[in-house]
Amino acid sequence: MKGLMKTAKGPGHVEVRDLDKPGLPGNDWVLIKIKAAGICATDIHILHDEFPRYWPPVVLGHEFSGEIEQVGAGVKRFRVGDRVVAEPKNQACGVCDVCREGKTQLCIHRRAPGWGVHGAMTDYIAMPEHLLHKIPDGVPYDIAALCEPLAVAVHEVTERARVECSDIVAITGAGPIGILAAFVAKSCGAHKVLMTGIGRSEAIRFPVAKGMGVDVVVNVEKEDPVRRVMELTNGKGADLVIETSGAGAAILQTVEMAKTCGRICAIGLGAKDLASLKWNSAMFKALDLHFNFSSSYSSWEKALRLMASTPYDLSKVITHRTTIDHWEQVFHDIQNEKGIKGMFIPTLDN
Ligand SMILES: [Zn+2]
Numbered sequence: 001m002k003g004l005m006k007t008a009k010g011p012g013h014v015e016v017r018d019l020d021k022p023g024l025p026g027n028d029w030v031l032i033k034i035k036a037a038g039i040c041a042t043d044i045h046i047l048h049d050e051f052p053r054y055w056p057p058v059v060l061g062h063e064f065s066g067e068i069e070q071v072g073a074g075v076k077r078f079r080v081g082d083r084v085v086a087e088p089k090n091q092a093c094g095v096c097d098v099c100r101e102g103k104t105q106l107c108i109h110r111r112a113p114g115w116g117v118h119g120a121m122t123d124y125i126a127m128p129e130h131l132l133h134k135i136p137d138g139v140p141y142d143i144a145a146l147c148e149p150l151a152v153a154v155h156e157v158t159e160r161a162r163v164e165c166s167d168i169v170a171i172t173g174a175g176p177i178g179i180l181a182a183f184v185a186k187s188c189g190a191h192k193v194l195m196t197g198i199g200r201s202e203a204i205r206f207p208v209a210k211g212m213g214v215d216v217v218v219n220v221e222k223e224d225p226v227r228r229v230m231e232l233t234n235g236k237g238a239d240l241v242i243e244t245s246g247a248g249a250a251i252l253q254t255v256e257m258a259k260t261c262g263r264i265c266a267i268g269l270g271a272k273d274l275a276s277l278k279w280n281s282a283m284f285k286a287l288d289l290h291f292n293f294s295s296s297y298s299s300w301e302k303a304l305r306l307m308a309s310t311p312y313d314l315s316k317v318i319t320h321r322t323t324i325d326h327w328e329q330v331f332h333d334i335q336n337e338k339g340i341k342g343m344f345i346p347t348l349d350n
């Protein structure tokens, strides 16, 4: 089988290589035939050496769905033929404080597929049973492969920021997480969702965002997003601001966008560790500020139910379906906002 690999540290060093089909490392593992593998900003950061935590040579890809082809003798809850997705939480230690609190996504020993261990941009992956979730009937494999980023959005919007029905929500950034966050907020009954983006978001990302629950889009290169938030809220500010861009200018505006006693939730990694915030203004408004990283177990279960029951068409988020042989074009398009979510579908080979 072939796999898309990061072969060495440094910018570049990504290529398609021949690989051996993996075996089962333990009794409680399963072998999954990959049906769809999503391209995440993390994969693009690894390509450019902008994400510090990866151990090459490693197959890229942590967002995937597939069918179980083989089960270890100790596997209890899954059978050959089951359609599954898997949380990228391999090697969480299970004994540190955060693991024992159930927050295994934050364990410092975690080695996710795609950067810590071999990932999903190939034909097969082995995963331990405890990280699997069954895909609901009727949810196709490409939609199911959105489960990881959707779980991130569910965890952020519902479990961390606790969106409420009738909230007015402002989202900075028009990437996949921003669009999925808007979809989750609207699914929870948000009254209005405003999303900001840049000039190049207008061609593809804004139209898709509007189909996924966004009411107002703002190109920050043409309009002042804070003014638009105030217009939408009778000068009060948004109940909830969700920062997904990681851009300094957007982070700086979050405090101005929020209403007094509003909430800000941040998910977008920035280019630098340092970012500016209007500290005193946030104090005077008594804002709640949450950070979020990765997803919880419960957010995966909620994301799967949401996929199965939503009236929205999640397939609109997927702009590219191809094989790993065309990885350079897809990575380029996603990075330049000529797409939203790209999927590698191995069976397109046939
Ligand atoms: Zn991802």
Ligand SMILES: [Zn+2]
Residues within 6 Å of the ligand: 092, 093, 094, 095, 096, 097, 098, 099, 100, 107, 108, 109
């Ligand atoms: Zn741990």
